[in-house]
Amino acid sequence: MTAPNVTLTGLTVTYRRGQVRALDGVDLRLPTGMVGLLGPNGAGKTTLMRVLTGVLHPTDGTVSVDGTELTSRARRRQVKAATGYLPQELGLYPDLTARQFLDYMALLKGLIDRRARRARIREVLDLVALGDVAHRKLKTYSGGMKRRVGIAQAILNDPRLLIVDEPTVGLDPEERLRFRGLLATLAGDRTVLLSTHIVDDIVQTCPNVVVIEHGSIAFQGPVGDLAARAQDMVWHVTVPPGAPAPDLPTVNVTPGVAGTTYRVISPTAPGADAQRVEATVEDGYLTLMHALDPANAPEPGSDEPSRLTR
Incomplete structure (x- = not known):
């Protein structure tokens, strides 16, 4: 898998006919590996993630993921196909088993071949340590297990860019440590963007961090430089x-x-x-x-x- 190249240049997103600037001329390059995303509520983190996932089209500026600029609907679809996203609130179907839910999500992601789809589902379930309980209905899962199902659906398409939003909120310490280790394992030669308010999650997993405030980049670089x-x-x-x-x-x-x-x-x-x-x-x-x-x-x-x- 080719290492991603995620670059934002002059990225601007406005609402209310230009009266509100959610992002204001953002220049940013996300390196391969774990990157933390920090910022207060309303800083523009969610807007940034929506642009990167191809859901939201910027008002101005350019976005390039792995050399593909998000300049058209077709190119945004191409990038979305190579991007994984775990939102803070992922809607699960409580009466489905984990295997059934992932099968449904895999079909939505275009994994049509049944044999290949089932093999991939087994692979991601084992990766998130849920293979032994994949037959259980999601309504019987703990909060941490549901988050792991969430990360499983996000990596079904083996994405080059993985975006996770507040993945450890509400988890007990043991499950939080497990999730941190899982994200670090997934980073490898892909970019994993971790948006969180929990600074310790970034300290323990991310060599690099981006801080956004009032729609602008206040800091980007190694976590040690932020401490300095x-x-x-x-x-x-x-x-x-x-x-x-x-x-x-x-x-x-x-x-x-x-x-x-x-x-x-x-x-x-x-x-x-x-x-x-x-x-x-x-x-x-x-x-x-x-x-x-x-x-x-x-x-x-x-x-x-x-x-x-x-």
Whole structure:
């Protein structure tokens, strides 16, 4: 299978006769392997995925998947045939077995030959570790098992581009780990775009990440580079019981007997007792969302407080 080449140039999508820009001049190249997609609600992630799957035609710009530009209906159909998609909410038929459901989906994907179709269904069921329970009705499956059925239908056509949207939401820790391993296995020489709000899913599986905000690309590159955005700006601040929380971007809060410890982002030490800690990808993401920059820190000895700038 040829490694994909997914390129977006000047991609723009508008709604309401141009009054709303869901995507605004996006330039993006998705490398082979796992790529994480982060961004707040309404940032444009879903619109981007719909364009990549060929469901939505952009207002302006070009999209190329494996050398094929999505410039016509025929070419969009060609790309859709080589793309797998697992939406956040996949409609399953509860009274069908997993094997029956996949047989139906395979027919929709154009796998007409019965012998080849059944062989492929057995293959993907074994790949997602559901071969032994393929005879059971989907209504008897757990949430994690249903997600695995979802990924099975997405890879029936052996896609060069696989897009998954919030696949681990609501899963228990063991099933989440299983799903992460499955996605990493599937990456190989294809591109897997993982859209999620769970930063740890990206940290554990994706060497590269894209951050989208207000319809534009705020960051694209290695996950380590995103963590580096917060280097020397992450602090632990402990406040006594009853004291107000720091008025700073806060990554997490840990209550304790002596007080509450806040993990905060600030270009300068937010207090005399603040302890600087190593930056993580989540810290880098929050830094990016708040447009916090060490260059905005006050001069040494200044009484001016740290501030956020947009």
